[in-house]
Amino acid sequence: MNRTAAPLVEVTGLTKRYGDTLAVDGVDLMVQPGEVYGFLGPNGAGKTTTLRILTGLIAPTSGTVRVLGGAPGQAQVLARTGSMIESPAFYPYLSGLDNLRLLAEYAEVPRARIQQVLELVDLADRARDRFSTYSLGMKQRLGVAAALLKDPELVILDEPTNGLDPAGMRDMRRLIRELGADGRTVLLSSHLLGEVQQICDRVGIINEGKMVAEHNVDELRAEQELVIRAVPRESARSVLQQAVGADAVHLYDDTLRVKAAPDRAAELNRLLVEAGIAVSELHSTERALEDVFFELTSTGTEKADVG
Ligand SMILES: Nc1ncnc2c1ncn2[C@@H]1O[C@H](COP(=O)(O)OP(=O)(O)OP(=O)(O)O)[C@@H](O)[C@H]1O
Numbered sequence: 001m002n003r004t005a006a007p008l009v010e011v012t013g014l015t016k017r018y019g020d021t022l023a024v025d026g027v028d029l030m031v032q033p034g035e036v037y038g039f040l041g042p043n044g045a046g047k048t049t050t051l052r053i054l055t056g057l058i059a060p061t062s063g064t065v066r067v068l069g070g071a072p073g074q075a076q077v078l079a080r081t082g083s084m085i086e087s088p089a090f091y092p093y094l095s096g097l098d099n100l101r102l103l104a105e106y107a108e109v110p111r112a113r114i115q116q117v118l119e120l121v122d123l124a125d126r127a128r129d130r131f132s133t134y135s136l137g138m139k140q141r142l143g144v145a146a147a148l149l150k151d152p153e154l155v156i157l158d159e160p161t162n163g164l165d166p167a168g169m170r171d172m173r174r175l176i177r178e179l180g181a182d183g184r185t186v187l188l189s190s191h192l193l194g195e196v197q198q199i200c201d202r203v204g205i206i207n208e209g210k211m212v213a214e215h216n217v218d219e220l221r222a223e224q225e226l227v228i229r230a231v232p233r234e235s236a237r238s239v240l241q242q243a244v245g246a247d248a249v250h251l252y253d254d255t256l257r258v259k260a261a262p263d264r265a266a267e268l269n270r271l272l273v274e275a276g277i278a279v280s281e282l283h284s285t286e287r288a289l290e291d292v293f294f295e296l297t298s299t300g301t302e303k304a305d306v307g
Pocket residue numbers: 018021022023024041042043044045046047048049050159
């Protein structure tokens with residue numbers, strides 16, 4: 001990630017008011033080149049409103065917004081930005097391919113690019129089928145394909161996995177990770193902490209229009225706990241303490257809780273088994289978004305840019 005280059009998205013003191021509703025309340029947000037940034041918050045937190053402002057669909061009430069060094073909605077900014085805000089609109093009786101052809105013509109994108117984006121989103125095989133026959137996951141992927149037509153530097157996706165079944169979610173997560181690995185900058189919104197943890201480098205948490213925290217995702221991951229049920233328990237505790245440090249292991253009910261990322265589970269399991277300890281349960285705790293909010297808000301509003 002290039003930290004010295006200018007941020008692709010720079011938002012300061014952003015506010016949007018709808019009548020009496022303050023949908024966005026003084027949000028600061030920076031997205032750096034090459035990062036996958038997750039904008040996380042419950043329904044109604046102000047995510048869609050913020051993304052609509054960033055793509056020039058609506059104007060802010062106050063605050064400054066720079067996207068790719070320009071104002072949102074400017075032609076040269078739009079040319080370098082791909083977005084999918086809410087459900088993408090396509091002609092149901094046209095194929096995915098024909099829908100993309102129309103968009104490519106409008107955006108003056110060479111036709112050869114269409115095949116590339118269809119392959120990127122894994123829709124090449126079904127490209128000639130009518131849009132109306134697509135699963136929701138395929139419809140969303142076509143939306144991402146459309147967003148990628150201009151080969152944009154910045155991709156903005158509003159709740160890209162919303163409403164998808166587990167397989168559809170997995171495909172979409174994989175696709176977004178690929179976009180990030182490709183060096184593209186991605187800003188996505190989600191209400192699912194687990195999803196953001198799997199896809200993003202950094203996460204900004206928004207609640208009731210305000211940014212309550214901004215974190216490097218590795219940090220959030222490090223805060224996760226593994227739950228381990230093993231006998232004899234004291235031997236298990238000492239094996240785990242040797243592996244991850246005494247402070248990172250504690251007893252809760254009749255399980256051991258270990259502050260460690262889920263990807264250490266296999267290694268810890270192996271250490272326990274090698275020490276002759278019987279492990280009957282080992283899983284990571286799914287920290288609910290509400291828990292994270294509770295922790296963040298109970299100690300006052302935190303805003304720490306750790307990127
Ligand atoms: N066009 C509008 N007119 C009036 N109020 C609106 C409008 N759009 C959004 N709001 C309100 O602004 C607040 C933030 O909505 P927003 O859609 O940005 O939240 P969100 O975090 O994207 O949630 P969701 O995932 O449910 O879309 C909500 O209280 C919503 O009701």
